[in-house]
Structures are given as C-alpha cells and as structure tokens.
Amino acid sequence: MDFQPSDDRRMLRDTLTRFLADRYGFEHRNAVAYSEPYHDPGRWAEMAELGVLHALAPEEWGGIGGAGFDIATVFEALGRALCPEPLLGALMAAWILGAAGAGLDSLLSGDTRYALAVDEAGGAQGIESIATFARRNDSGWVLNGRKSVVYGGGSAARLLVAARAGEALGVFLVDSSDAEITRYGMIDGGGAAELYCDNTPAERIVENGESIIRDALDHGALALCAEAVGAMDASAELLLDYLKTRKQFGRAIGEFQVLQHRMVDLMTEIEQARSITVLAASRMGSDGQSRTVSMAKSLIGRVAQQVAEELIQMHGGIAMTWEYPASHYAKRLVMIDHQLGDTDHHLTKVAAEYRG
Amino acid sequence: MDLNFTTAEIAFRDEVRRFLRDNLPADLSDRVRSGAELGKAEMERWHAILNAQGWLAVSWPVEFGGTGWGPVQRHIFEEECCLADAPRVVPFGLQMLGPVLIKFATPAQQREYLPRILDGRDWWCQGYSEPGAGSDLASLRTRAVRDGDTYVINGQKTWTTLGQHANRIFCLVRTATEGKPQAGISFILVDLDTPGIEMRPIRLIEGGYEVNEVFFTDVRVPVSRLVGQENQGWTIAKYLLSHERTNIAGIGFSVQAFEQVKALARQVRADGSRLVDDPLFAARLARIEIDLEAMKITNLRMLVDAQKQGAPGAEASMLKIKGTVIRQALGDLARRALGPAAAPFPAEALDGNAALVPPDHARNAMKYFNNRKLSIFGGSNEIQRNILTKTKLGL
Numbered sequence: 001m002d003f004q005p006s007d008d009r010r011m012l013r014d015t016l017t018r019f020l021a022d023r024y025g026f027e028h029r030n031a032v033a034y035s036e037p038y039h040d041p042g043r044w045a046e047m048a049e050l051g052v053l054h055a056l057a058p059e060e061w062g063g064i065g066g067a068g069f070d071i072a073t074v075f076e077a078l079g080r081a082l083c084p085e086p087l088l089g090a091l092m093a094a095w096i097l098g099a100a101g102a103g104l105d106s107l108l109s110g111d112t113r114y115a116l117a118v119d120e121a122g123g124a125q126g127i128e129s130i131a132t133f134a135r136r137n138d139s140g141w142v143l144n145g146r147k148s149v150v151y152g153g154g155s156a157a158r159l160l161v162a163a164r165a166g167e168a169l170g171v172f173l174v175d176s177s178d179a180e181i182t183r184y185g186m187i188d189g190g191g192a193a194e195l196y197c198d199n200t201p202a203e204r205i206v207e208n209g210e211s212i213i214r215d216a217l218d219h220g221a222l223a224l225c226a227e228a229v230g231a232m233d234a235s236a237e238l239l240l241d242y243l244k245t246r247k248q249f250g251r252a253i254g255e256f257q258v259l260q261h262r263m264v265d266l267m268t269e270i271e272q273a274r275s276i277t278v279l280a281a282s283r284m285g286s287d288g289q290s291r292t293v294s295m296a297k298s299l300i301g302r303v304a305q306q307v308a309e310e311l312i313q314m315h316g317g318i319a320m321t322w323e324y325p326a327s328h329y330a331k332r333l334v335m336i337d338h339q340l341g342d343t344d345h346h347l348t349k350v351a352a353e354y355r356g
Numbered sequence: 357m358d359l360n361f362t363t364a365e366i367a368f369r370d371e372v373r374r375f376l377r378d379n380l381p382a383d384l385s386d387r388v389r390s391g392a393e394l395g396k397a398e399m400e401r402w403h404a405i406l407n408a409q410g411w412l413a414v415s416w417p418v419e420f421g422g423t424g425w426g427p428v429q430r431h432i433f434e435e436e437c438c439l440a441d442a443p444r445v446v447p448f449g450l451q452m453l454g455p456v457l458i459k460f461a462t463p464a465q466q467r468e469y470l471p472r473i474l475d476g477r478d479w480w481c482q483g484y485s486e487p488g489a490g491s492d493l494a495s496l497r498t499r500a501v502r503d504g505d506t507y508v509i510n511g512q513k514t515w516t517t518l519g520q521h522a523n524r525i526f527c528l529v530r531t532a533t534e535g536k537p538q539a540g541i542s543f544i545l546v547d548l549d550t551p552g553i554e555m556r557p558i559r560l561i562e563g564g565y566e567v568n569e570v571f572f573t574d575v576r577v578p579v580s581r582l583v584g585q586e587n588q589g590w591t592i593a594k595y596l597l598s599h600e601r602t603n604i605a606g607i608g609f610s611v612q613a614f615e616q617v618k619a620l621a622r623q624v625r626a627d628g629s630r631l632v633d634d635p636l637f638a639a640r641l642a643r644i645e646i647d648l649e650a651m652k653i654t655n656l657r658m659l660v661d662a663q664k665q666g667a668p669g670a671e672a673s674m675l676k677i678k679g680t681v682i683r684q685a686l687g688d689l690a691r692r693a694l695g696p697a698a699a700p701f702p703a704e705a706l707d708g709n710a711a712l713v714p715p716d717h718a719r720n721a722m723k724y725f726n727n728r729k730l731s732i733f734g735g736s737n738e739i740q741r742n743i744l745t746k747t748k749l750g751l
Contacts, residue, residue, distance in 0.1 A: 001360065003657050240751075244751065261745070264744040268674045268677060272650040272651065278357065295650075298642075299650060347639050348642075354621065354632045355632055
C-alpha cells in the first residue's frame with residue numbers, strides 16, 4: 001500500500017498548481033468566471049499546452065494518463081484554484097469519443113472545446129428520463145428536444161448529445177453553429193447553456209451508448225469529487241488562518257472551544273472525503289467503479305455543503321461578501337452537488353444493491 | 357498510489373484465515389455472532405489458543421514474546437478476527453500494560469509480569485478514572501504516601517472494566533500535591549488481594565455488569581511495584597492512552613455490524629415484506645456504508661503513516677471519533693430493524709428469568725445502549741477534539 005502520488009503525477013500536480021496560482025489569481029478568476037464567455041480562452045489554450053487535457057485520456061486514445069488518479073490530480077488542483085475552465089466537458093467527451101473510436105486530437109490539444117449534453121429540463125436526475133430523440137431524414141440524423149444546464153456548453157464548438165433513436169440511447173455530435181444555444185453564467189462562476197434542438201442536424205457517433213454514457217458520467221463525477229476535495233482543502237486553510245488572526249473579545253476566535261471542535265469536525269470530514277475519492281479513483285475501470293463513484297459523490301455532496309456552510313458561519317459576515325474568497329468557495333462547494341447527480345441520487349444508487 | 361496489499365501481506369492474510377478456520381472453536385464464534393457476552397473462561401480459552409500460536413501479543417516486540425508485527429499486519433489480523441467472529445482479546449494486560457512495561461519498566465519487572473500476561477496467570481484491570489477525575493484525569497486524588505519500602509494507598513477508582521475477573525490492577529496515584537496536577541502522578545501495580553481493597557460492581561444502563569468501582573483503604577504496596585520514576589506517571593499514562601487509541605477505529609467491529617444489519621434487513625418478515633425494500637431504511641444503511649468505506653481508507657492512510665513513523669500520529673484521534681460514531685450508528689440501525697421486538701428485556705438482564713421474555717429475543721437494544729460508552733471511554737470524543745485542536749490545528 002502506498003498513498004503517495006507517483007513522480008509523474010506529483011509533477012503534473014505541481015506544474016498545474018503553479019500555473020493556476022500564477023494565471024488564475026483570485027481577481028482574474030472572478031473577472032473571467034462571472035462574465036462572458038465565463039472562462040478565459042487564452043489561458044485555456046495555455047493550460048492545454050501544459051498537457052493537462054492529455055492527462056485526462058489514456059495513451060491508446062492519444063493521451064498520457066486517463067487513470068482515476070490522473071483525473072483526480074488535475075481536478076483537485078482546479079478545485080483548489082476555483083478554476084472556471086470547462087475541463088469537465090472535455091473529460092467526459094474524451095471518454096465518449098475514445099470509446100466510440102473517434103479521434104481525440106483536437107480535443108486533447110485544446111483547439112476544439114467539447115461539452116456533454118445529457119440532462120434535460122424538468123426531468124428526474126439520471127439518463128433514464130432522457131426524452132430528446134433522433135430520427136433520420138434524407139441527409140442524415142436530426143435531433144429534437146431540449147438539453148438543460150449543459151456545463152461548458154456556451155463555449156463549446158461541439159456538443160455530444162445523448163438522445164433516443166427508437167429503443168437505443170445514442171450519442172450524437174452537434175456542431176454548435178447548427179444549434180440554437182442560450183449561453184449564461186452560473187452562480188458559482190463558469191458558464192453553461194441551454195441547447196434547443198429543432199430538427200438540428202447531427203452525426204451519430206454511438207448507436208447503443210448507455211454504458212458508454214454511464215462510464216463518461218462516472219469519470220465526470222469522480223472529477224467533481226476531486227475538485228471538491230481541492231476546494232475544501234483551500235477553504236479549510238482560509239478558515240483556519242482566519243481563526244488564528246481574527247480577534248473578538250480580546251482574543252483570537254480560534255481560542256473558543258465552540259469553534260475549535262467544529263473546525264476539527266470539518267477537518268475529519270474532509271479527510272473522509274479525500275479517502276472516498278481515493279477509493280473511487282482506484283476503482284475506475286473495475287467492476288466496482290459505478291457504485292464506488294456513487295459512494296464518493298454522495299459523501300462529497302454532504303460534506304461539501306457542511307464545509308461551505310461552516311466556512312461562512314465560522315467566518316461571520318466577511319464570508320457573506322463578494323469581495324472575500326470564502327464566499328466563492330462556498331458557492332462552488334454547494335453547487336457541485338447540483339452536477340451529475342446529488343447526494344441523495346447517488347445514495348439511492350448505493351442502496352439499490354441491498355435489494356439484490 | 358496503490359491501495360492493494362503487497363504479496364507478502366496477502367500471504368499473511370491467508371495464513372491468518374487458515375489459522376482461524378482451523379483453530380477458532382465454533383461455540384465461541386457462535387456466541388460472538390449472537391452478540392452474547394463471553395464469560396471469563398471463554399475469553400481465557402481464546403487467549404490460550406492465540407498464545408499457543410504466538411499470536412496473542414500483537415503489539416509487543418518478539419523478544420518479549422510478542423509478534424513484532426507492524427501496523428498493517430496488526431490491522432489485517434484484527435480485521436480477519438472480526439470477520440471470523442473471533443472473541444476480542446482482553447486489552448488491559450496485552451494492549452495497555454504490556455507496552456507500558458516494555459517501554460518503562462525495569463528488566464526485573466518485565467521478567468516478572470510479561471510472561472504472566474501471556475500465559476493467563478494474570479488478569480489485569482485499569483485503575484485510571486475516579487469519581488472526580490474522568491476527562492480531567494490529571495485531577496485524580498487517590499493518594500500513595502511513602503512509608504519506608506511501601507506506599508500506603510487511599511482513595512477510589514471507577515469504571516474498572518472486567519475488574520471482577522482480575523487479580524491485579526495498574527493504577528495512577530497521586531504521590532505529590534505541589535506544582536501542576538500532572539507533575540505529581542505515579543504509575544503503580546497492585547495485587548487485588550491486598551488487604552484494604554474492595555471491589556463493587558456497577559450496573560450499567562442496559563442492565564449488564566462489566567465495570568466496577570474499587571476502594572482503597574490503607575493498602576500497602578511495595579515500592580518495587582512502581583513503574584518508571586515517582587511523579588512521572590503522567591508520561592506513562594499518555595503513552596498508554598495513545599496505544600489504546602491505535603485500534604480504536606474498530607473497523608472490524610463495524611464491518612461485522614454492517615453485515616449483520618444488512619442480513620437482518622434482508623430477512624423476509626411474516627407479512628412477506630423486507631425492511632431493506634424500505635427506501636428510507638436502505639438510505640440510512642447506505643449512508644453508514646459510505647462512511648465506513650471512507651473510514652477504511654482513512655484508517656489505512658494513517659496506518660501507512662504510522663508504519664513509516666513508528667507510532668500512531670495525532671490523527672488516531674480522528675479515527676476514534678469517526679470510528680465510534682459509525683459503530684454507534686450501526687447499533688442504532690440494528691435496534692431500529694427489530695421494531696417493537698427490540699423492547700423486551702433480555703433474560704440475562706432479568707437475572708436469568710427466561711420465562712419473562714420471548715424465545716426469539718435479541719440483544720440489539722442492549723447493545724445500542726451499551727455502545728453509548730464508545731464515544732466516552734478511551735478519552736471522550738470531546739477530549740479527542742481537544743487533542744486535535746492542539747496537534748492538528750495548532751490552535
């Protein structure tokens with residue numbers, strides 16, 4: 001057993017962390033995260049040049065990584081910096097394109113941004129409720145339906161859309177210039193889009209895509225867990241520093257036991273979050289992948305909210321301000337539970353096995 | 357990152373499994389599985405089996421008759437024992453006093469006491485807490501006054517677990533009243549048949565007897581029974597408590613309890629329904645399973661650190677807090693799973709009057725109430741938070 005990162009991953013982590021500290025300082029981050037196009041295309045390209053996207057895909061698809069621990073390494077660093085770049089879409093798209101035998105070169109180089117469109121407005125979480133459908137016309141496939149809150153969908157040149165064709169759930173490639181897209185920013189920074197398909201031309205890249213989509217979503221959920229761990233670590237550092245420096249009643253507020261014990265509880269839960277993320281990363285590609293990812297995403301959803309709420313409460317009023325970084329960490333930590341299935345959704349998936 | 361055991365560790369695990377399959381008596385594992393308390397003879401029987409294999413003192417070095425195992429091997433052994441429903445090893449001599457004697461005692465004391473722990477001639481109990489000194493252990497007031505070659509002890513100890521089986525007790529006593537409270541404490545070994553000692557049982561919340569109070573009135577103990585230096589007992593006390601915390605996550609107990617609750621919830625009830633099909637119960641169970649899976653990794657991460665550093669770090673306190681909360685939560689579910697049937701008082705708690713309880717009664721409610729102790733003993737979970745505040749947060 002060994003819980004230390006390999007040399008390659010340590011180098012990746014250090015390189016990316018330095019880059020993010022240098023290029024996504026807090027003011028710059030907020031400037032790009034909350035105004036169109038809700039990220040920084042120039043720095044996206046710089047990050048891609050570092051090989052960060054290549055780390056998300058295995059060698060057989062042209063990448064240099066793709067293991068659970070590679071993905072976790074990248075997203076933990078992104079979470080620590082609250083980086084708003086749309087890497088999640090790139091990750092999930094890579095796992096679909098790779099499984100479909102399609103080329104990934106322009107994705108991995110960063111030249112073409114992809115997003116994955118699965119969720120729909122007004123439906124339950126999960127792929128079972130997908131209503132968007134595909135049919136053939138004279139010139140090929142067309143899609144009809146609406147995809148909702150497509151992360152990175154506003155800045156993507158290409159969208160991978162999950163849609164039904166008869167009994168099969170397929171994956172269809174849509175060029176953003178062919179679709180009606182409404183772009184908007186998110187409460188925690190970064191951008192998403194609504195995608196309206198009205199006989200929108202599409203290329204079918206996977207015919208029976210259910211297991212491929214689930215696999216891509218698992219990878220996405222793992223990435224979000226790691227992102228949350230990074231953001232929780234940064235949050236805890238901010239909070240601990242504040243407890244040591246903020247004075248009330250003539251002493252540092254960290255001297256009050258009521259805050260000390262809550263801080264210990266947060267640290268303990270963050271260690272649990274780190275542990276379950278490590279476990280999920282280790283099980284990628286194994287039989288236990290989906291259930292373990294659901295365990296991780298469920299625990300993370302619960303703990304991230306606790307960290308976010310305590311981060312604000314224990315700081316006091318300062319963390320309610322836009323100007324202070326804690327507020328933005330808190331928002332990201334809470335909203336991660338709104339992406340790719342929340343804590344209850346994944347808890348239900350974990351519990352399903354008991355009926356067996 | 358590599359979460360797998362090494363080839364050598366897997367071979368060790370298989371060896372442990374084989375040993376347990378061939379040597380763990382079925383009547384003992386049946387009793388453990390049923391949740392029954394074991395009697396003294398049963399515990400001693402299991403100790404003798406382990407001792408014959410040389411596997412009784414898992415945290416002692418080889419030269420003292422221990423296994424010399426590292427943290428990972430100990431973890432594997434304990435996990436396998438739990439999975440096989442083996443009785444737990446009585447910790448007072450083996451896990452608490454043994455490491456203290458090895459670290460602080462004279463060679464003569466080591467020769468006198470350690471072999472007797474291994475072969476079962478001595479059953480030790482712990483004299484730490486007092487009515488006025490629980491979490492604030494350093495405020496203890498049991499006095500030991502030097503009179504020539506003996507100490508004269510007066511005072512009272514409490515929460516002495518399984519003291520009714522013991523012939524000896526290790527005690528923290530006050531040998532000086534000047535300076536900080538921690539500075540005047542000594543660690544001393546006492547024979548329970550010494551005149552002036554009286555042990556009285558304390559009946560606990562669930563009706564069982566596992567702890568006692570011990571009264572000392574002019575008890576004369578030879579000075580040779582002092583371990584370490586006079587007035588340096590606090591160092592020893594802390595060392596003992598840190599050892600007490602190493603396996604305190606109780607992962608094996610939780611894994612065992614989780615499987616029992618799951619099996620219980622899967623049983624088809626009289627009306628054909630199963631509790632596990634109730635989504636709210638299933639969600640409660642899933643939430644604990646997730647915490648437990650995370651806990652296993654947290655535990656392994658800290659074990660690997662301990663293996664490197666040679667001693668458990670302050671993080672052991674995290675394991676204590678989280679591990680006990682998980683065990684209590686599983687006990688809670690085991691009680692809930694029985695519904696109204698959890699309420700009848702089991703026969704042994706009614707002094708053996710079996711006619712007054714249903715034949716298929718279970719001990720789940722007793723266990724639930726008894727398990728409240730987990731977050732209190734070994735340094736309450738609040739004390740663990742104080743420790744972490746200092747060591748981990750630097751506050």
